[in-house]
Amino acid sequence: DKLVLQLGIVVTLALFALAVGVLALRYRRTGSAAVLxxxxxxxxxAVSRPDSTGVVDGLPSLVGAVAGAVLLYVLIGRLTRPRRIPGEEQEENEGGWDRRGFLIAATAAAAASTVAGAVGRTLNGRSSQNAVASREGVRLPAPASPAEPIPAGAQLRVPGLPPFTTPNNKFYRVDTALVVPKV
Structure with a gap:
């Protein structure tokens, strides 16, 4: 079922992110390298998909990974710097964020990511709308000769056996696409 697949993806990504975050606390560069x-x-x-248009399809993943790696490196670096101890002298720009500052920066980064994702979905939706408009503009001609009727013996009346033909509203799509394509 797609819901189980999607939940599995989310859980796997969350576990990966947790592992990378813990790793980055100790080894910042390794954490950023894992994101990359x-x-x-x-x-x-993205590039290896059958419907890929080329290297351009991989750019969003690469740009997001670079942004994520830099953000992780900067946030973890600021979080792990020693904080100022009252009464000791401290050089300017030395010392890390407190938890509140880190959470504010992380929340701002999450908000920016959400906006970027929404923009991406909007742009993807526009291409889907173009496909729908294009499809609606096509009118198929009537068939030159109608299809032969289904032979009388093809429709078996066996309990639990579905009919030979399935109405569109009862048809169950079986595919692996997480988002239904609009062609």
Whole structure:
């Protein structure tokens, strides 16, 4: 079921993000490298799709990975710097954020990511609307000869067996697309 697949993806990504975050607390560069590696995997997946238009399809994953790696590096770096101890001298720009400052910065980053995702969905929706408009503009001609009727013996009346033909409103789509394409 698609819901189970989507939940599995979300849980897997959350566990990956947790592991990368914990790793980044100790090894900032390795944490950022893990984010970049994940972006490269995403870009490779996008480019290798059968309907890919080329390298351009991988750019969103790469740009997002670079932004995420830089953000992780900066936020973790600021979080792990020693804080100022009262009574000691401190050089300017030395010392990390307190928890509140870190949470504000992380929330701002999450908000920016949400806006970027919404813009991406909007742009994707426009291309879907173009496909719908294009499809609505096509009128198929009437068939030259109608289809032969279904032979009398084809429709078996067996309990639990579905009919030979399935009405459109009862048809169950079986595919692996998480988003139904509009062609």
């Amino acid at each position: 590696a994940f972006g490269v995997v995403g870009a490779a997946s």
